[in-house]
Amino acid sequence: MTKVIYLDNNATTQCVPAVVEAMLPYFAQKYGNASSMHNFGGENRHVIDQARHTVAQFINAQYDDEIIFTSCASESDDTAIFSAVRANRNKKHIITSAVEHPAVLEPFRYLQTQGYRVDYIGVDELGRFDMDQFKAVLDEDTALVSVMWANSETGTIFPIADIAKLAHEKGVLFHTDAVQAVGKIPVDVQAAGVDMLSLSAHKFHGPKGIGVLYVKRGTRFLPYLMGGHQEKHRRAGTENVPYIVGIAKAAELAQKRLADGTMDKVAALRDQLEQGILKSIPDVKVNGDPAHRVPNTTNISFGYIEGESILMYLNDFGICASSGSACTSGSLEPSHVLRAMKVPFQFAHGSIRFSLSDQTTQADIDLVLKELPPIIKRLREISPFSRMA
Amino acid sequence: MWDYTDKVMDHFKHPRNVGTIPNADGTGQVGSLVCGDALRLTIKVNKETDVIEDAKFETFGCASAIASSSILTEMIKGKTIAEASKITNQDIANALGSLPAEKMHCSVMGMEALEAAVQSYRQGGKPVIFEQEAEKIVCKCFNVSEEAIIKAIRTNHLTTVEDVTHFTKAGGACGQCKGEIQKILDKVNGACEVPQPATKTYEQMTLVEKIKAIESVLEEDIRPKLNMDGGSVELVDLSGNIVKVRLIGMCSGCAGAQGTLKNFIEKVLQDRLFKGLTVEQA
Numbered sequence: 001m002t003k004v005i006y007l008d009n010n011a012t013t014q015c016v017p018a019v020v021e022a023m024l025p026y027f028a029q030k031y032g033n034a035s036s037m038h039n040f041g042g043e044n045r046h047v048i049d050q051a052r053h054t055v056a057q058f059i060n061a062q063y064d065d066e067i068i069f070t071s072c073a074s075e076s077d078d079t080a081i082f083s084a085v086r087a088n089r090n091k092k093h094i095i096t097s098a099v100e101h102p103a104v105l106e107p108f109r110y111l112q113t114q115g116y117r118v119d120y121i122g123v124d125e126l127g128r129f130d131m132d133q134f135k136a137v138l139d140e141d142t143a144l145v146s147v148m149w150a151n152s153e154t155g156t157i158f159p160i161a162d163i164a165k166l167a168h169e170k171g172v173l174f175h176t177d178a179v180q181a182v183g184k185i186p187v188d189v190q191a192a193g194v195d196m197l198s199l200s201a202h203k204f205h206g207p208k209g210i211g212v213l214y215v216k217r218g219t220r221f222l223p224y225l226m227g228g229h230q231e232k233h234r235r236a237g238t239e240n241v242p243y244i245v246g247i248a249k250a251a252e253l254a255q256k257r258l259a260d261g262t263m264d265k266v267a268a269l270r271d272q273l274e275q276g277i278l279k280s281i282p283d284v285k286v287n288g289d290p291a292h293r294v295p296n297t298t299n300i301s302f303g304y305i306e307g308e309s310i311l312m313y314l315n316d317f318g319i320c321a322s323s324g325s326a327c328t329s330g331s332l333e334p335s336h337v338l339r340a341m342k343v344p345f346q347f348a349h350g351s352i353r354f355s356l357s358d359q360t361t362q363a364d365i366d367l368v369l370k371e372l373p374p375i376i377k378r379l380r381e382i383s384p385f386s387r388m389a
Numbered sequence: 390m391w392d393y394t395d396k397v398m399d400h401f402k403h404p405r406n407v408g409t410i411p412n413a414d415g416t417g418q419v420g421s422l423v424c425g426d427a428l429r430l431t432i433k434v435n436k437e438t439d440v441i442e443d444a445k446f447e448t449f450g451c452a453s454a455i456a457s458s459s460i461l462t463e464m465i466k467g468k469t470i471a472e473a474s475k476i477t478n479q480d481i482a483n484a485l486g487s488l489p490a491e492k493m494h495c496s497v498m499g500m501e502a503l504e505a506a507v508q509s510y511r512q513g514g515k516p517v518i519f520e521q522e523a524e525k526i527v528c529k530c531f532n533v534s535e536e537a538i539i540k541a542i543r544t545n546h547l548t549t550v551e552d553v554t555h556f557t558k559a560g561g562a563c564g565q566c567k568g569e570i571q572k573i574l575d576k577v578n579g580a581c582e583v584p585q586p587a588t589k590t591y592e593q594m595t596l597v598e599k600i601k602a603i604e605s606v607l608e609e610d611i612r613p614k615l616n617m618d619g620g621s622v623e624l625v626d627l628s629g630n631i632v633k634v635r636l637i638g639m640c641s642g643c644a645g646a647q648g649t650l651k652n653f654i655e656k657v658l659q660d661r662l663f664k665g666l667t668v669e670q671a
Contacts, residue, residue, distance in 0.1 A: 304422075304449065306449060306450050306454075307451075308451035312401065325425065325451070333530075333561070333562045334425065345422045345423045346422045349449075381407065382404060382407050382447060382449075382455060383447060383448065384428070384429040384449055385449050
């Protein structure tokens with residue numbers, strides 16, 4: 001098999017060996033149930049407490065018990081949204097953005113069918129949150145505002161602290177899906193003033209199958225998974241000890257990377273890739289807000305050709321990326337994020353997202369910059385629209 | 390990741406007959422940048438024998454769109470116009486081994502471009518853009534006509550709305566036309582394949598069937614009209630032949646409510662189900 005050049009880290013990341021190693025003892029050896037009345041299981045209680053503390057510190061939660069372990073960020077999102085509306089039954093209005101992950105959009109659409117008024121706040125051409133529209137629709141009847149911290153497709157960062165502040169001025173709960181921010185930029189729940197936050201381990205070199213819902217103390221909360229005392233009755237289900245250990249280890253490593261300048265190096269490689277493409281290939285366009293963007297992501301549209309075709313040629317060189325094109329998803333429309341940004345159709349179908357990580361090397365970037373231009377040229381030769389370019 | 394056959398990958402990676410034939414005898418075009426795929430097919434035809442001597446394509450689209458276009462050019466070369474016209478989207482997909490269900494519309498695009506190119510040839514070579522014969526557009530997002538949907542259903546023996554979307558794209562964006570696609574499916578498939586069970590008369594029905602029958606008349610024939618005036622109606626009870634309903638919304642306080650009840654709802658139910666029915670306000 002060709003060597004893998006993995007530039008799809010917003011989809012998932014490698015669960016790094018150090019994390020796997022930390023998890024391993026908790027499968028076959030220390031497999032006790034953390035809720036048991038014997039030392040063999042009970043000792044795992046302390047392991048979980050320690051992990052909870054590590055994760056709390058990672059996002060600067062004030063109290064460890066504000067961290068609820070879940071099975072994934074989608075569960076965290078669903079839990080936060082349904083808890084907020086059930087705890088505020090007299091309020092019938094909810095707000096999100098037009099560019100959220102489906103884990104937020106789908107519950108909002110469902111609640112819309114249940115009689116909720118829903119506002120999907122739009123974005124401008126750079127993917128920036130429309131603060132004026134938000135201010136105009138926010139009112140005392142709003143039960144919840146849920147707005148993502150960073151966009152998965154473009155990496156654009158929203159002004160979460162400002163949005164949370166406005167929500168709180170109207171007495172409205174604020175939740176953020178921070179899946180694409182955590183591990184890439186410093187996330188501080190106290191400084192941002194969020195009430196609830198979702199994150200997922202597998203986006204920062206942890207295992208798939210575990211997420212966190214942060215719930216600030218004092219927030220009215222109703223569980224989504226019922227039927228157990230675990231997580232202080234807030235999330236039923238036997239504690240997943242190996243994965244909880246895994247997310248804590250991944251958090252510890254991510255915190256180091258944020259502190260030691262690693263993410264700046266990632267940003268430098270990303271910029272090099274982006275500039276290189278802009279220089280060597282005509283009719284390309286960067287999607288997103290370069291001034292407010294997570295360090296690892298670039299989303300580039302190649303005019304007059306289609307994304308899936310580009311990915312399949314890149315695949316020949318082991319280069320992994322993803323596309324917002326209609327054809328890659330099995331749906332027939334290009335990405336809802338790019339459409340919300342009003343990216344013209346001749347560019348929307350040909351968008352490619354490269355998402356780097358601390359594992360990305362100079363050689364990886366050099367290879368992409370070498371192989372990509374001929375691929376684009378070749379596909380444009382086949383395209384009936386290339387003469388328009 | 391799609392499960393593409395080796396043949397699809399071969400034609401995608403090494404497309405045959407790319408380009409445009411200068412002074413082509415026929416030029417067919419289908420799709421657009423908005424739709425996400427487009428194909429321009431040019432053909433060179435021997436006017437004496439009607440044989441397609443050369444064919445070239447240009448395609449904007451995914452791997453299966455490029456592969457479908459490429460193999461189409463190979464399939465039609467050497468055929469007469471009459472022979473080529475018989476090629477269906479299923480033939481294109483078969484020639485490629487197979488296509489993922491979600492990608493069948495790529496083969497449909499090939500067939501449509503061919504149709505347009507043939508038409509162009511017959512009209513003296515002026516380029517023809519394939520257009521759905523636009524008497525009735527069902528899917529407004531992708532501009533798909535009822536005729537195109539019926540054709541796809543018949544050619545490919547489609548049975549579900551999802552199938553229709555895979556083959557024609559209709560219903561793939563906003564989804565508003567999915568109900569209408571289902572009706573077209575019912576019409577096409579119901580008419581020729583599924584024999585309808587002999588319908589019982591109202592009087593032969595069980596109580597549950599009666600209630601369902603009344604509810605379906607309310608839903609199909611009555612509520613849409615009341616909705617236009619901002620009202621609606623609920624079925625409350627059925628005792629003997631007395632149908633008890635509640636008018637809601639704008640209808641509930643309307644001075645003409647009694648008239649609506651008797652002259653409209655009762656009359657429609659009598660016409661559709663059974664003469665002996667009377668309607669009362671619950």
